[in-house]
Amino acid sequence: MDSRRVEKKGRESDPCWLRYERIEDEALADQYRQWCKKLVVCGSSPILDSAREELVAGISSMLGISPTLSRDPQVSPSLVMAAPSEGRNWVDRRSWEEMGEEGYLLKTAHREGGASLLLLGKSDRGVLYGVFHLLRLMQIGRPLHSLEIVENPGNRLRMINHWDNLDGSVERGYAGKSIFYHGGRIARRLDRVRDYARLLASTGINAISINNVNVGREECRLITGSLLPDVARLADVFRAYGIRMFLSVNFASPMWIGGLPTADPLDPEVRRWWRERTEEIYRHIPDFGGFVVKADSEHQPGPLTYGRDHAEGANMLAEALRPHGGLVVWRCFVYNFQDWRDRSTDRARAAYDHFKPLDGRFADNVVLQIKNGPMDFQVREPVSPLFGAMERTNQMLELQITQEYTGQQKDLCFLVPQWKEVLDFDTHAEGKGSTVKAVVGGQVFPFRYSGIAGVSNVGDDRNWTGHTLAQANLYGFGRLAWNPDLSAEEIAEEWVRLSFGHDPRVVQTIRDMLLESWRVYESYTAPLGIGWMVKPGHHYGPDVDGYEYSYWGTYHYADHRGIGVDRTVKTGTGFTGQYFSPNRERYESLETCPDELLLFFHHVPYTHRLKSGETVIQHIYNTHFEGVERVEDFIRRWTRLKGKIDEERYEHVLSKLQEQLANAREWRDVINAYFFRKSGIPDEKGRKIY
Numbered sequence: 001m002d003s004r005r006v007e008k009k010g011r012e013s014d015p016c017w018l019r020y021e022r023i024e025d026e027a028l029a030d031q032y033r034q035w036c037k038k039l040v041v042c043g044s045s046p047i048l049d050s051a052r053e054e055l056v057a058g059i060s061s062m063l064g065i066s067p068t069l070s071r072d073p074q075v076s077p078s079l080v081m082a083a084p085s086e087g088r089n090w091v092d093r094r095s096w097e098e099m100g101e102e103g104y105l106l107k108t109a110h111r112e113g114g115a116s117l118l119l120l121g122k123s124d125r126g127v128l129y130g131v132f133h134l135l136r137l138m139q140i141g142r143p144l145h146s147l148e149i150v151e152n153p154g155n156r157l158r159m160i161n162h163w164d165n166l167d168g169s170v171e172r173g174y175a176g177k178s179i180f181y182h183g184g185r186i187a188r189r190l191d192r193v194r195d196y197a198r199l200l201a202s203t204g205i206n207a208i209s210i211n212n213v214n215v216g217r218e219e220c221r222l223i224t225g226s227l228l229p230d231v232a233r234l235a236d237v238f239r240a241y242g243i244r245m246f247l248s249v250n251f252a253s254p255m256w257i258g259g260l261p262t263a264d265p266l267d268p269e270v271r272r273w274w275r276e277r278t279e280e281i282y283r284h285i286p287d288f289g290g291f292v293v294k295a296d297s298e299h300q301p302g303p304l305t306y307g308r309d310h311a312e313g314a315n316m317l318a319e320a321l322r323p324h325g326g327l328v329v330w331r332c333f334v335y336n337f338q339d340w341r342d343r344s345t346d347r348a349r350a351a352y353d354h355f356k357p358l359d360g361r362f363a364d365n366v367v368l369q370i371k372n373g374p375m376d377f378q379v380r381e382p383v384s385p386l387f388g389a390m391e392r393t394n395q396m397l398e399l400q401i402t403q404e405y406t407g408q409q410k411d412l413c414f415l416v417p418q419w420k421e422v423l424d425f426d427t428h429a430e431g432k433g434s435t436v437k438a439v440v441g442g443q444v445f446p447f448r449y450s451g452i453a454g455v456s457n458v459g460d461d462r463n464w465t466g467h468t469l470a471q472a473n474l475y476g477f478g479r480l481a482w483n484p485d486l487s488a489e490e491i492a493e494e495w496v497r498l499s500f501g502h503d504p505r506v507v508q509t510i511r512d513m514l515l516e517s518w519r520v521y522e523s524y525t526a527p528l529g530i531g532w533m534v535k536p537g538h539h540y541g542p543d544v545d546g547y548e549y550s551y552w553g554t555y556h557y558a559d560h561r562g563i564g565v566d567r568t569v570k571t572g573t574g575f576t577g578q579y580f581s582p583n584r585e586r587y588e589s590l591e592t593c594p595d596e597l598l599l600f601f602h603h604v605p606y607t608h609r610l611k612s613g614e615t616v617i618q619h620i621y622n623t624h625f626e627g628v629e630r631v632e633d634f635i636r637r638w639t640r641l642k643g644k645i646d647e648e649r650y651e652h653v654l655s656k657l658q659e660q661l662a663n664a665r666e667w668r669d670v671i672n673a674y675f676f677r678k679s680g681i682p683d684e685k686g687r688k689i690y
Contacts, residue, residue: 047128162208167184204478204482359392371384382597388439410659472499523626617681
């Protein structure tokens with residue numbers, strides 16, 4: 001299988017982290033050849049065929065050999081890839097039982113007549129994930145002579161959400177057009193989709209929704225007979241890589257495409273319509289995953305229109321999906337019911353206020369998908385208090401891989417450190433240790449379904465993500481969804497080595513730039529937990545009063561005396577009261593609230609001193625100057641890699657960093673000037689405030 005497929009434009013698409021470059025260390029390559037020159041394949045299925053093709057392609061590319069294929073398990077020494085029906089015969093009962101449904105085993109087994117490297121899975125998917133793990137070890141240069149690795153995913157659902165539209169556009173897409181759709185139809189050639197499925201499977205992704213959660217009338221046709229045969233073609237591609245397809249649906253579909261006068265979830269005709277639609281979907285796609293739903297938010301219709309609640313709306317769809325084993329993924333990004341004319345209205349409260357009272361009323365095949373923070377994917381906000389607050393309702397975490405508020409894949413912003421803070425946050429839902437990763441991993445409460453979803457950042461650009469280094473966010477999401485205990489440092493170095501090789505200077509430079517980039521971006525954009533200061537609509541570039549979701553026009557509540565949102569129970573919106581203790585008290589108190597979230601929870605004078613000793617206003621000035629300096633340093637460090645990286649990627653990243661520098665300077669000048677005019681307090685270091 002060719003790991004570098006060709007686009008319709010005639011150029012090869014970037015293989016990202018599946019480069020399978022020739023191993024230059026001949027001694028190491030010879031060791032690998034001893035294991036890989038004979039490949040024993042036990043079992044056959046579409047997924048196992050994909051695993052075998054990937055393994056052969058990787059071995060051939062890295063080692064320059066074509067392994068001899070055999071189905072004889074007595075061939076030794078060899079690399080043995082065995083399906084579930086055969087795998088249990090190769091290991092002891094304890095080793096077999098350590099593997100979960102999607103788990104795998106990589107083990108060096110010494111037998112009479114020689115040694116074999118075993119690659120076994122509890123399912124076909126497990127074998128596929130094991131293949132990618134083995135190839136990753138070889139790409140990074142790890143020894144294989146004494147392997148004993150058992151891996152199981154940390155989350156049952158590991159999902160990618162696409163916001164692609166049938167016309168080929170992508171909402172919040174920063175890497176070109178959709179890879180699925182063109183001109184109101186599904187793409188005829190699916191080579192690029194197949195490469196994408198490989199990329200996702202290599203990190204352990206097992207579910208995907210292929211259309212925008214803001215489902216328009218045209219996109220409603222995806223669940224009709226006119227487009228389902230083509231949707232099924234896409235499902236076929238993903239199925240071969242262990243990825244189950246979902247579709248986003250519009251709650252008003254019975255009216256929009258069904259001709260019914262209502263979409264009331266308790267109306268018998270509406271329920272019947274959804275059952276019939278679902279049955280037709282499963283006739284085309286037998287392993288269809290289910291529906292993703294955004295309802296009663298941002299002009300999307302929902303059950304509240306009919307005086308019903310979200311449990312009644314979700315359960316109606318769950319009823320239609322249940323006979324087929326399908327799920328309803330119901331997004332909790334809901335705030336339409338709030339009264340924006342009330343100055344005390346706090347959008348941060350919306351998800352908890354609305355969904356917490358419904359705990360225990362959702363069907364067991366409904367999963368609530370909760371954004372990492374209570375607002376909207378800001379560069380810094382606290383973890384949503386809804387995590388762990390609904391012990392009788394399936395929950396999953398939603399992250400945004402596409403960089404809507406974090407630089408839009410123009411600015412470098414590696415998001416894994418942010419995601420790690422979210423996953424490691426202790427909710428205290430069931431006492432100490434009730435971290436978000438434990439909640440969505442089903443370890444705190446016995447959720448039947450849970451996991452992590454990420455909003456995709458890919459498009460039809462040659463490099464997939466618009467910014468070559470933004471590939472690290474897609475890779476990092478998949479690796480964290482599989483194993484949330486991995487560190488940001490491990491993921492960053494792993495991605496750099498897979499994507500750029502092993503030159504020490506290259507590895508250290510790119511790894512360090514990635515790990516620093518989130519806080520660098522934060523430093524020249526949003527201070528101390530204040531977000532939203534972006535241009536309305538497209539959300540790129542500074543506009544301090546640009547918050548488009550508030551009736552009152554601003555988010556930060558800055559005046560000539562101070563800045564910040566009072567969300568305390570004592571004097572503010574009461575949002576802090578939604579957290580479990582001790583987080584509730586930690587955020588409520590001005591003395592214990594972390595500085596990085598100070599202005600999210602408290603309104604303070606500009607002269608308030610942070611724990612660092614700086615005043616709030618001086619912190620704003622300092623960080624915005626420092627942010628620009630850090631981007632200038634990124635450019636200096638990157639230019640030292642000239643000649644060590646292929647010219648195309650070198651020049652591309654350099655141009656992006658130069659664009660980022662111009663953006664950082666604009667942010668610095670706009671933000672500092674705004675708060676100087678507001679506060680009247682000059683920079684104590686005497687720098688020019690524009």
